[in-house]
Amino acid sequence: MNLILLQPEDWANDTHACLHDPRRLHHLREVHRAAPGDCLTVGALDGLIGRGELLSLTDTEAQFRVTLDREPPAPLPVHLLLALPRPRMLARTLEHVSALGVKRVTLMHTRRVEKSYWQSPELKPEKIRQHLLLGLEQARDTRLPEIAFETRFKPFAEDRLPAMLANQRGLLAHPGLAQACPRGISDATLLAIGPEGGFVDYEVEKFLELGFEGIHLGERILRVETAVTALLSRLF
Amino acid sequence: MNLILLQPEDWANDTHACLHDPRRLHHLREVHRAAPGDCLTVGALDGLIGRGELLSLTDTEAQFRVTLDREPPAPLPVHLLLALPRPRMLARTLEHVSALGVKRVTLMHTRRVEKSYWQSPELKPEKIRQHLLLGLEQARDTRLPEIAFETRFKPFAEDRLPAMLANQRGLLAHPGLAQACPRGISDATLLAIGPEGGFVDYEVEKFLELGFEGIHLGERILRVETAVTALLSRLF
Numbered sequence: 001m002n003l004i005l006l007q008p009e010d011w012a013n014d015t016h017a018c019l020h021d022p023r024r025l026h027h028l029r030e031v032h033r034a035a036p037g038d039c040l041t042v043g044a045l046d047g048l049i050g051r052g053e054l055l056s057l058t059d060t061e062a063q064f065r066v067t068l069d070r071e072p073p074a075p076l077p078v079h080l081l082l083a084l085p086r087p088r089m090l091a092r093t094l095e096h097v098s099a100l101g102v103k104r105v106t107l108m109h110t111r112r113v114e115k116s117y118w119q120s121p122e123l124k125p126e127k128i129r130q131h132l133l134l135g136l137e138q139a140r141d142t143r144l145p146e147i148a149f150e151t152r153f154k155p156f157a158e159d160r161l162p163a164m165l166a167n168q169r170g171l172l173a174h175p176g177l178a179q180a181c182p183r184g185i186s187d188a189t190l191l192a193i194g195p196e197g198g199f200v201d202y203e204v205e206k207f208l209e210l211g212f213e214g215i216h217l218g219e220r221i222l223r224v225e226t227a228v229t230a231l232l233s234r235l236f
Numbered sequence: 237m238n239l240i241l242l243q244p245e246d247w248a249n250d251t252h253a254c255l256h257d258p259r260r261l262h263h264l265r266e267v268h269r270a271a272p273g274d275c276l277t278v279g280a281l282d283g284l285i286g287r288g289e290l291l292s293l294t295d296t297e298a299q300f301r302v303t304l305d306r307e308p309p310a311p312l313p314v315h316l317l318l319a320l321p322r323p324r325m326l327a328r329t330l331e332h333v334s335a336l337g338v339k340r341v342t343l344m345h346t347r348r349v350e351k352s353y354w355q356s357p358e359l360k361p362e363k364i365r366q367h368l369l370l371g372l373e374q375a376r377d378t379r380l381p382e383i384a385f386e387t388r389f390k391p392f393a394e395d396r397l398p399a400m401l402a403n404q405r406g407l408l409a410h411p412g413l414a415q416a417c418p419r420g421i422s423d424a425t426l427l428a429i430g431p432e433g434g435f436v437d438y439e440v441e442k443f444l445e446l447g448f449e450g451i452h453l454g455e456r457i458l459r460v461e462t463a464v465t466a467l468l469s470r471l472f
Contacts, residue, residue: 002457073454073456095459096459099456099458100458101456138458139458140455140457141456183419183420183470218309219309220335220336220337221238221374221375222335222336222375223331223374226335226465229462229466229469230465230469233453233465233466233467233469233470234470
């Protein structure tokens with residue numbers, strides 16, 4: 001927790017915040033070993049970043065005087081289209097992408113996504129939100145990513161994907177495709193990443209037909225969570 | 237398991253291998269749904285890669301006819317100096333770096349490494365080896381990384397680090413340092429990455445004095461496992 005992310009319910013008034021949740025109180029006491037007078041980095045959810053002076057800390061409450069004065073880090077210019085990973089990998093991947101600065105994620109079904117993954121409790125909005133918040137707290141960011149779901153590949157690819165691709169550079173990451181992953185781009189990008197086991201040929205063809213460029217990260221086949229971080233870090 | 241990594245005890249003779257361990261037999265049956273006649277990617281530990289034709293598969297044994305004919309993927313030209321992460325993160329990080337092609341890792345003590353981490357069962361040679369093997373199987377590589385330990389920072393930094401740095405480019409990754417992480421380098425590199433909470437000032441100064449270049453990944457503070465993958469992917 002490198003930033004205390006203040007949600008609407010944490011504000012006592014315009015300049016003071018009170019935390020009551022056990023997770024953050026525990027972290028303040030046990031990791032930060034915070035004491036009244038300490039200044040910590042705080043941010044308002046979807047707003048500015050600044051400093052919070054700890055006024056009091058008890059077992060049930062932490063009070064801060066808050067001054068917000070700067071923008072959070074710039075987001076990555078990317079919309080991530082990610083085949084739904086298995087639940088534990090989804091949890092970690094959401095935290096990574098939130099920390100790395102992705103602001104739009106569409107979790108999509110593809111042939112090699114197990115149907116049971118769509119029933120996982122990890123897809124409940126409050127679970128997803130919790131992972132995204134952890135990523136923001138880690139990276140000192142405030143802007144919550146938006147997560148969308150596409151549970152059927154064909155209607156998604158045929159009816160909605162062409163409009164999403166308008167005015168964006170589409171990149172399809174898949175082992176064996178023609179082009180090495182570009183480095184240091186700043187284009188608005190729609191980045192598609194497959195499931196464990198990869199996209200099937202039909203899906204690859206569909207993306208390429210729509211105008212996606214096929215890219216690869218070399219001979220090595222990476223786990224989805226490793227590939228997502230590696231692709232984002234190399235691209236932007 | 238994108239490659240079946242044959243260890244010395246798996247070979248029946250020069251051209252045939254027999255697996256007996258439950259983990260890989262389970263994977264062959266349940267994930268690959270392999271049947272006699274199937275051809276799978278195999279590799280010899282620290283050797284070549286090729287094809288294995290499955291001759292038989294029972295609950296206790298899988299027999300392959302093996303043809304090895306090509307080199308594994310090129311390693312990254314990097315020696316990673318990593319402050320010992322907490323045990324669960326160590327396990328995942330070893331798997332990531334093995335999959336990404338790192339062949340030398342030194343796990344070192346720094347001020348903000350909790351001393352108890354050095355007592356973790358995750359540091360037992362057989363546990364470390366298991367994580368590294370999983371990374372190789374994932375990435376279709378065969379060459380096992382070497383792992384070394386430096387349990388005291390000062391004697392390491394003063395007595396051994398200068399010689400390690402000879403003929404290599406030293407890079408120290410730490411938030412707030414001067415230079416943005418370079419992209420697409422091919423230099424032989426000694427890359428130092430700190431613990432959760434970072435290096436302390438004394439440690440940063442020590443590295444810089446020795447000739448390390450200080451680099452950063454931007455404003456965002458990443459978890460160690462995310463930072464390791466992000467740095468390796470951007471650098472090489």
